[in-house]
Amino acid sequence: MATKISISFRTGKSTLFNAVAFFKLWSPSSNVTFPPPATMITNGHRSVCTKQIQQSQISVSNQSAFNISVPGFPVDSPLSGLEDVMIGYILGKTKATEVAHLAWKYIVQEGDTVVDATCGNGHDTLALVKLVTADKTQRGRVYSLDVQKFALEKTLALLDESLDKDEKEIVKLVETCHSKMHEVVPKGEPVRVVAFNLGYLPGGDKALITGPKTTLMALESAKDLLTHGGLISVVGYVGHPGGREEFETVLEFGSRLPVDEWSCCELRMLNRPLAPVLVFMFKR
Structure with missing residues (x-):
């Protein structure tokens, strides 16, 4: 079939x-x-x-x-x-986030450093932890960022119920904007995956959203932090006010990346114009 x-x-x-x-x-x-x-x-x-x-x-x-x-x-x-x-x-x-998680599986290796740029309710952070600690013999590092304290609390609660002590120790939760990830990741530390789940926090204040300006800054930081063989993963949303403008910024950013150094693609449901959209940017 x-x-x-x-x-x-x-x-x-x-x-x-x-x-x-x-x-x-x-x-x-x-x-x-x-x-x-x-x-x-x-x-x-x-x-x-x-x-x-x-x-x-x-x-x-x-x-x-x-x-x-x-x-x-x-x-x-x-x-x-x-x-x-x-x-x-x-x-x-299948949700777009599940497709993203599977893509990470083929990029992330045990012991890698990864970044969840917008941790939200913590599901992306949890998935990344499981990937960098898959064989329990190597300790990776997960930097999990969000500008909202409530999001970090939700993420911490999920990690507490889902991970053991050793797994939780590799996660660093940081209350900051995704545009400042370069201030969080130590200089010179190679990053394998930077994951973005844009928009607003599910169950939170829908007025608090990521925006084109800070997301562009975050993408620029991710591009510089990413090691060769790494991936920028974006789940974008266009159904809320400001969402389409932000996502167009993501597409423009990816379209400008040099083809000899990057492979970029977009995955979307054609007859569901407000459905989440996936963008993958692979650094050769």
Whole structure:
């Protein structure tokens, strides 16, 4: 049974080549290839091409959206285990945050340093702790930030009920804006993942939201802190006042990153315009 994934790339002049980079990132051993430049029809920043490759169908629409139908990933592929989550997302049964958590799984290694830039209720922080302490033999570090004290209290309560003493010791909770993460992470400490869950705190004051200016500053800090082979992960929301402007700032930031150093993609539900949107920015 084929798995059908819809991914929207915003990569400036080389949409197709960045699709190759992204696919190879997730599945380096994959035999999937793309047509040479001569078979492409290009109009500005948009490309149109269709090619049948073995059992896989890859198409690029004039909206730069990739529809990839894959007969199934090999057991030894880094993508193994992704199918159920992606199918759940496509069917509207899996949350965007769950897709993000699975992406981190293929990036984070035991002992890594990671940052939850907007800890909220603590679920992202908890997921990151489990990844950096997966084999219990290496101690990573999780920096968990939020501008609201209430959010840090919620996160601490979740960690208290979910982690043992040793696991909790690797978490540093900091009451500060995500734009100041460079003041929290020690200079020279390589960061593997910086996770953003934007908008307002669920169950909190909806008037207190992340905004375009501070989020752009935070993304710039994340870019500088991230080690090669690291990931900036963003879950954005456009349904609240100011959300769309903030998310456009995220897209603009990702679109400007140089293609030879970064692979960036956007994942969204096309017929649910207010649904959360995922953006991944991988540093080569």
